[in-house]
Amino acid sequence: MKFIFLLMALSFTACANSQQTDTRLVGGACEGCEAVFEYGDRELSAVDTLPEFESAADKLKLTGTIYEPDGETPAEGVILYIHHTNAEGIYPTRGGEQGWEKRHGYLRGWTKTGKDGKYTFYTQIPKSYPSRTEPAHIHPYILEPDGKYYWLESYFFEGDPLLKNYKFPAEGEWRGGGKGVLKLQQKENMAVVQRDFILGKNIPEY
Numbered sequence: 001m002k003f004i005f006l007l008m009a010l011s012f013t014a015c016a017n018s019q020q021t022d023t024r025l026v027g028g029a030c031e032g033c034e035a036v037f038e039y040g041d042r043e044l045s046a047v048d049t050l051p052e053f054e055s056a057a058d059k060l061k062l063t064g065t066i067y068e069p070d071g072e073t074p075a076e077g078v079i080l081y082i083h084h085t086n087a088e089g090i091y092p093t094r095g096g097e098q099g100w101e102k103r104h105g106y107l108r109g110w111t112k113t114g115k116d117g118k119y120t121f122y123t124q125i126p127k128s129y130p131s132r133t134e135p136a137h138i139h140p141y142i143l144e145p146d147g148k149y150y151w152l153e154s155y156f157f158e159g160d161p162l163l164k165n166y167k168f169p170a171e172g173e174w175r176g177g178g179k180g181v182l183k184l185q186q187k188e189n190m191a192v193v194q195r196d197f198i199l200g201k202n203i204p205e206y
Contacts, residue, residue: 023143027150027175027203035100035108036081036143044079044112049122051106056124057087059190062138062155063120066113066197071177074117075199079143082155083108084126085136104139125184125191128162135162142176142197150203152176155195158183169202177201 025033053059062082066075083104086092091105101108107126111119128136137154153175156163163181174180177198184191200206 023147023149025150026148026205028205030141030151032100032104032139033141033149033151035083035104036079036110036141036149038099038101039079039081039110042110044110046111046114046116046118047120047122048109048111050109050124052086052124053122058125060123060125060184061120061187061190061192062123062195063118063192064195064197065117066119066142066199067117069198069200071198071201074113074115075144076113076115076117077145078113078117078199079110080113080119080197081108081110081141081143082121082123082138084123084138085129087124087127089127089129089136125157128160132162135160135166140176140197142199144199148200148206150175150206152197153180155193156181157193173202175202 066078066080067073068075083091084107086107091103092107093102093105107123109121109123111121113119126136126138128134135156137156139154140152141149142152143149153169158181168181178196180195182193182195184193
């Protein structure tokens with residue numbers, strides 16, 4: 001009986017892995033999009049807490065809802081991956097990183113939406129690069145249940161003095177819909193921003 005159960009478990013794992021490998025990059029070239037797959041054997045949920053959240057001076061709650069292409073139906077089973085800089089404006093590493101963590105650093109995380117389409121990350125407010133060439137931002141990437149994956153425009157924050165020198169998409173043309181320049185609101189001793197996405201919205205070749 002144990003042997004039969006083991007065979008069934010192996011079969012299920014193989015099936016799941018085969019579905020995971022049936023993927024397709026859409027929306028044009030993307031440096032680092034493959035990092036959306038690097039969550040390993042973690043069991044993803046709608047909430048993820050990134051490293052250093054508890055000790056961060058400027059805590060951030062990043063939340064929202066992901067919708068189906070109709071813009072109304074919550075999208076279930078969508079993986080959202082983010083990464084960003086720390087309080088010094090760098091992507092921190094500890095040594096021994098693998099894959100895209102070498103470039104993205106360890107301030108990164110993954111959520112997977114439930115039936116309500118919601119996601120939440122607990123992290124910290126990033127800072128702009130030491131070169132001060134562009135505003136502070138957070139990079140998001142989407143992996144849909146059918147295997148399509150692509151990048152979305154970054155999260156930016158109102159009040160950043162570097163916003164005035166940065167070229168943003170025209171109104172209504174942000175990848176994923178909505179607008180990525182967000183207002184930080186103070187709640188529960190942390191900053192909170194909300195941003196919703198629509199699957200495939202303004203994504204070429206979707």
